[in-house]
Amino acid sequence: MAQGLKAKIRSGEQTLGFGLRYDAGRQQFEQALEGASYDFVFVDGQHSPLSEERLVEFCNIADNYDLPVRFRIKHPHDAYLVGNMLDLGPTGIEVPLVESAMTAHEVVESFYFPPIGRRSNGGAARRHIENFPQVNDYVAWWNDNGVLWLQVESMQGVLHAHGMALPEVDCLSFGPTDLTLDIESHPNPPYSTLEACVEAVARSVEGTQTAICYRNGSPDTRQHWADLGVTVFLEAPVSR
Numbered sequence: 001m002a003q004g005l006k007a008k009i010r011s012g013e014q015t016l017g018f019g020l021r022y023d024a025g026r027q028q029f030e031q032a033l034e035g036a037s038y039d040f041v042f043v044d045g046q047h048s049p050l051s052e053e054r055l056v057e058f059c060n061i062a063d064n065y066d067l068p069v070r071f072r073i074k075h076p077h078d079a080y081l082v083g084n085m086l087d088l089g090p091t092g093i094e095v096p097l098v099e100s101a102m103t104a105h106e107v108v109e110s111f112y113f114p115p116i117g118r119r120s121n122g123g124a125a126r127r128h129i130e131n132f133p134q135v136n137d138y139v140a141w142w143n144d145n146g147v148l149w150l151q152v153e154s155m156q157g158v159l160h161a162h163g164m165a166l167p168e169v170d171c172l173s174f175g176p177t178d179l180t181l182d183i184e185s186h187p188n189p190p191y192s193t194l195e196a197c198v199e200a201v202a203r204s205v206e207g208t209q210t211a212i213c214y215r216n217g218s219p220d221t222r223q224h225w226a227d228l229g230v231t232v233f234l235e236a237p238v239s240r
Helices: 005-011 026-035 052-064 076-086 101-111 135-145 155-159 176-185 194-204 219-226
Strands: 015-019 040-044 069-072 092-095 147-152 171-174 211-217 232-235
Touching: 005 015, 005 135, 005 147, 026 052, 040 052, 052 069, 069 147, 076 092, 076 101, 092 101, 101 147, 147 155, 155 176, 155 194, 171 194, 171 232, 176 194, 194 211, 211 219, 219 232
Parallel strands: 015 040, 015 232, 040 069, 069 092, 092 147, 147 171, 171 211, 211 232
Antiparallel strands: none
């Protein structure tokens, strides 16, 4: 993992990531990195036919560029599989559709090793395992550097965000499409726009180390969301 990514997110520094398709190769990585300086790369397992073997390969390519991989799992009910997914090479996990502190606690247990969580130790494809011959050294490194995100995609998630911002949760990220659909399904939603939701969640996590991420897509919109409290941005790669 790029040194200090977790600390950078938690400090409130502006952090920038880009997304690539699950089948991206070296050429796609190189093209993306020609256009900007990024802190991490995102790959989706929620809406993509991503195999475990392909995830290992993707993470190995990203490691050549010293890019941490953030992987989105399929569903919050799969929280018990988070440790297994991390054994394949990602250095960060995003859990979609989170709506409660209960789910957040379950994810924390699966994400971190003891004494913070209950993740099982193992997996030759774990990122940077070769640098830590001693189990306890790897456990300590992971617990200090693994990056955990929970995705807010519903009004319930917005309203319960404060309880989801546990000390072990680095970021609450927004899924704007699903959140928009949920807003539109309520006759009288407490917040009627994406901007109002983002601003409300940003206020609710003030005083914590949990940052806010938004899928803004384009650098042109970055400042708009930054003004509402966003410090972590997920964008499409651009070319100079």
